[in-house]
Every structure is written in structure tokens, then in C-alpha cells.
Amino acid sequence: MMTNPPETIPVENDSDEVSCDGGNGSLGHPVVWYSFDGKNTVECLYCDRAFEKKSA
Numbered sequence: 605m606m607t608n609p610p611e612t613i614p615v616e617n618d619s620d621e622v623s624c625d626g627g628n629g630s631l632g633h634p635v636v637w638y639s640f641d642g643k644n645t646v647e648c649l650y651c652d653r654a655f656e657k658k659s660a
């Protein structure tokens with residue numbers, strides 16, 4: 605099984621949550637939503653991608 609380096613996906617600062625479907629290809633997974641819950645980053649448990657709020 606191949607492992608890809610984790611990606612960091614920028615999201616808008618005012619976002620409360622993000623959705624991830626793993627992107628295209630074999631890494632795809634069912635859509636899941638993550639709440640930032642006061643943090644600046646969340647990591648997808650399925651595909652290890654990180655979502656990071658843009659800093660001003």
C-alpha cells in the first residue's frame with residue numbers, strides 16, 4: 605500500500621467546519637465533516653490531509 609505525503613488544504617478563516625472526501629483517485633473516501641472547534645487546523649482521519657485556516 606502506498607503512502608502519500610500529507611497535504612495541507614487552506615480554508616477560509618471564518619469557516620467553522622470543512623468537508624473532506626479524500627480528493628480524486630484511490631485515496632477517495634466517503635465525505636466526512638470536521639469541525640474546527642476553536643482550533644486553526646484539523647486533520648482528516650481517513651486520508652491524513654490537514655486543513656488549515658488562512659492567517660491574516
Ligand SMILES: [Zn+2]
Binds near residue numbers: 624626633648
Ligand atoms: Zn480525507
